[in-house]
Amino acid sequence: MTPSESLQVSIGGDIWWGGFTADLAITNSSDQALEDWTISFTSRHQLDPNAWGVALESETLENGLTRYTLTGADWGSGIPAGGTINVGFNGTQGIDLGSDGSLTEQMLVSEAGLNSSTSADSNPDSSMTMDGMSMSEMSMNAAGMDDQAGHDHSMHKHATTAGNYTDINSWGNFHGSNHNSEHNELVGGRTAITTEALEAYNGLRAFAGLESVEIEAVGEWAFANGLTNNSQAWGNDTKGVGLWYAMQGAKVGWIADQAYNPQILADIQRTARLGSQDDVMGMVREFGHEGFADYIEQTGLKEAFISTLKMEPHYGGWMHGRTHGFLDIEGVAIAHDINHLTVLGWDQDQPFMNDTFDWPQWPALDVSDPTVINYYQGIVSLGDPLAQNLEALSSPGVISTEPQPVPSQGPILPEIQPEETDLLTGKALGVEVSGDLWWGGFTASLTVTNPSEQQLDNWSVNFNSNHRFYGESWGVDVATEQLDGELYRYELSGADWGSSIGAGQSMTVGFNALAGTELGRDGALNEAMLLAAGSEITQI
Numbered sequence: 001m002t003p004s005e006s007l008q009v010s011i012g013g014d015i016w017w018g019g020f021t022a023d024l025a026i027t028n029s030s031d032q033a034l035e036d037w038t039i040s041f042t043s044r045h046q047l048d049p050n051a052w053g054v055a056l057e058s059e060t061l062e063n064g065l066t067r068y069t070l071t072g073a074d075w076g077s078g079i080p081a082g083g084t085i086n087v088g089f090n091g092t093q094g095i096d097l098g099s100d101g102s103l104t105e106q107m108l109v110s111e112a113g114l115n116s117s118t119s120a121d122s123n124p125d126s127s128m129t130m131d132g133m134s135m136s137e138m139s140m141n142a143a144g145m146d147d148q149a150g151h152d153h154s155m156h157k158h159a160t161t162a163g164n165y166t167d168i169n170s171w172g173n174f175h176g177s178n179h180n181s182e183h184n185e186l187v188g189g190r191t192a193i194t195t196e197a198l199e200a201y202n203g204l205r206a207f208a209g210l211e212s213v214e215i216e217a218v219g220e221w222a223f224a225n226g227l228t229n230n231s232q233a234w235g236n237d238t239k240g241v242g243l244w245y246a247m248q249g250a251k252v253g254w255i256a257d258q259a260y261n262p263q264i265l266a267d268i269q270r271t272a273r274l275g276s277q278d279d280v281m282g283m284v285r286e287f288g289h290e291g292f293a294d295y296i297e298q299t300g301l302k303e304a305f306i307s308t309l310k311m312e313p314h315y316g317g318w319m320h321g322r323t324h325g326f327l328d329i330e331g332v333a334i335a336h337d338i339n340h341l342t343v344l345g346w347d348q349d350q351p352f353m354n355d356t357f358d359w360p361q362w363p364a365l366d367v368s369d370p371t372v373i374n375y376y377q378g379i380v381s382l383g384d385p386l387a388q389n390l391e392a393l394s395s396p397g398v399i400s401t402e403p404q405p406v407p408s409q410g411p412i413l414p415e416i417q418p419e420e421t422d423l424l425t426g427k428a429l430g431v432e433v434s435g436d437l438w439w440g441g442f443t444a445s446l447t448v449t450n451p452s453e454q455q456l457d458n459w460s461v462n463f464n465s466n467h468r469f470y471g472e473s474w475g476v477d478v479a480t481e482q483l484d485g486e487l488y489r490y491e492l493s494g495a496d497w498g499s500s501i502g503a504g505q506s507m508t509v510g511f512n513a514l515a516g517t518e519l520g521r522d523g524a525l526n527e528a529m530l531l532a533a534g535s536e537i538t539q540i
Contacts, residue, residue: 007037007079010027011105013108018092018229019093021090022108024088026039027083028081042066042110047066050512051070051088053072053076053085053087054071054087056070064094092234167193168318171237174322185314193311193313197243197246197247200301201247201250203250207254207291218242218243219239219243223241224508224509225325228322231435231436232472232510232512241323248342248379249379250380251269251376252373252376253376254284259287261369264287269342270348273309273348281297281302319339323339324336327385327386329371333363335375340364341376345358352365374388432447434447436525437529441514443512443525448494456501460539460540461537462538462540463538464483466532467530468513473512475507488516
């Protein structure tokens with residue numbers, strides 16, 4: 001490359017409800033083939049790192065902005081002289097773009113983006129252009145002229161901390177999707193969401209006989225169980241979603257089943273925010289699992305627990321921007337409605353409130369108490385949120401003898417086993433296929449059911465498909481073998497939190513893939529689309 005060479009970029013694409021598909025036409029206007037190229041820009045949207053033709057890196061900036069760097073990859077790494085390639089990615093709307101129509105430069109790129117810049121060796125006139133207009137928010141580097149050298153794009157320069165804890169806004173801010181003014185979210189003793197909540201969460205897990213986990217494990221569990229807006233994590237979603245649900249689990253999961261009442265959450269949060277710690281601990285002794293109050297005092301977790309009770313669920317916009325789960329709850333509500341249990345009215349006297357309008361979150365009021373408490377205890381156990389969880393904790397380190405969905409980390413104490421072990425005899429795993437189509441590929445969700453009367457470990461299934469695994473998977477390890485032509489054999493094995501399936505329980509795992517046949521640009525994935533003709537899903 002010589003300093004006179006440059007790139008031109010034209011952006012198009014489609015807008016859909018909550019997101020968009022971006023199509024970038026990259027033109028090499030020089031007279032030499034280009035083997036390495038990079039473009040960067042700032043945006044208020046969250047881009048899916050599973051792009052096509054480019055590798056995508058992100059760096060969180062201030063004021064809700066993210067700087068993205070796109071580098072040609074795979075078939076998109078080279079551009080012939082005078083040639084054009086089309087690359088692209090999906091994204092979720094950080095600001096409202098509508099529910100349909102065409103994507104434009106002004107929609108994708110922030111007006112407050114970076115000024116045009118190039119390396120010292122590049123041509124100062126070679127700014128990015130789009131549809132004939134100069135795109136001052138983008139910068140371009142090509143063939144060794146990389147002004148990003150030495151930058152760690154995974155580092156969040158503007159991460160905020162509270163003492164030794166990290167603020168959830170370090171991984172994004174979604175007030176464009178929030179229905180609670182950010183100017184009012186920290187009033188009346190309400191506090192920011194920080195990783196102190198993870199400390200309280202892991203303290204509760206330890207009381208339940210479960211090992212400590214990182215926030216990523218909680219985030220992966222939430223995505224796998226339909227508790228998020230989008231079906232797959234983008235950017236730092238796994239961390240933020242994981243911290244948000246860890247906070248929710250720590251706020252509620254300590255309450256004993258027989259004592260649970262929604263009003264407890266209003267009373268104890270208001271007391272933590274405006275009252276005394278002694279009164280808070282009195283409520284924990286009255287309504288909590290036996291021995292939990294003494295446990296957090298003796299282990300030094302009381303401060304973290306009470307700090308978590310003070311945290312405002314709407315803080316940073318994550319509740320509406322990322323954890324608005326659509327999981328069906330008893331046919332009358334969705335997960336987001338249940339998440340409103342810890343949202344209080346402005347006077348902080350009532351739980352299950354929609355504080356934007358200061359009235360109840362009506363659908364949640366029709367859900368039974370056992371389902372609500374099991375949902376929150378499921379967050380703690382990383383089990384099925386609609387199954388029984390942490391039914392009878394009587395002392396630290398002792399878990400219930402009821403059948404429980406057990407996460408991959410497993411309990412600290414040996415699992416209680418029946419005197420005789422029933423083998424899996426003739427009861428094959430049930431697998432249901434669903435998911436979402438996107439331009440050029442899909443996200444597959446497989447709900448795997450263990451119909452036996454015994455917990456199943458180290459499970460595997462296989463099938464043939466015309467599509468190629470791409471990017472990432474969750475809850476499973478994916479092994480692929482290319483067969484004749486464009487046919488692939490898949491072997492999916494439970495991994496991490498997905499390695500075990502409780503007796504009679506179901507679990508949803510998944511992966512991304514590039515389409516080997518035409519499936520369309522949107523809509524729902526089904527089994528016939530996923531499997532090759534004549535193939536079926538079989539248990540190994």
